[in-house]
Amino acid sequence: MPPGERLLQKISATRTFARIAPHFIPALDRAVHRLTGGKVLLSAQMLPGVILTATGARSGQPRRTPLACVPQEDGGWLLIGSNFGxxxxxxxxxxxxxxPEAEVSWRGRDIPVRARLLTGEERARAWRAALAFWPPYAAYQARVEREIRLFRLERR
Known part of the structure; x- marks a missing residue:
């Protein structure tokens, strides 16, 4: 692992990062994504990322959220609802x-997806994969009493 990545993981696992990051990372990602025609996500320089467009549960309006993801071998994605711990x-x-019907912007392409909340052994396997991919998720889970939600996005 490159030294810079180790430092970034250490910083991102802190409570200070959890307090500050949600206020500027998504806004910056949305702006850069829009300005580059969907081709660039700044946070994807650290972790792969998508822009998720989902229908608001209460509003019914489209909601665009930049998210880190774990790309899957079959072309789907794993999303981790860590909320920065x-x-x-x-x-x-x-x-x-x-x-559950949504869309992701991935590398400049808009792709229709269906989300599925993972449970049981499938969730346990996905959680191990998420921790191997980005170890700070363990610090996020340790700070909260809720079980972090994991979703599998499959192409429609």
Whole structure:
């Protein structure tokens, strides 16, 4: 692992990062994504990322959220509802629970997907894969009492 990546993981596992990052990383990602015609996500320089467009659970309106993801070998994605280790589930997870049909922008392409909340052994396998991919997820889970939601996105 490159030294810079180790430092980035250490910083991203801190409570300070959890307090600050949700206020600027998504906004910066959305702006850069829009300005580059969907080709660039700044946070994807650290981790692969998608822009998820899901239907709001209460509003019914499209909600665009930049998210880190774990690309799957079959062309799908694993999304981790860590909320940077903050107490509540991120809003996008509630949106997917109510409206699993969504869309992701991946490398400049808009792709229709269907989300599925993972449970049981399937969730346990996915969680191990997520921790191997980005170890700070363990620090996020240790800070919260809720079980972090994991979703599998499959192409429609």
């Amino acid at each position: 903050r107490p509540g589930h991120p809003a996008w997870t509630g949106n997917l629970l109510k409206n």
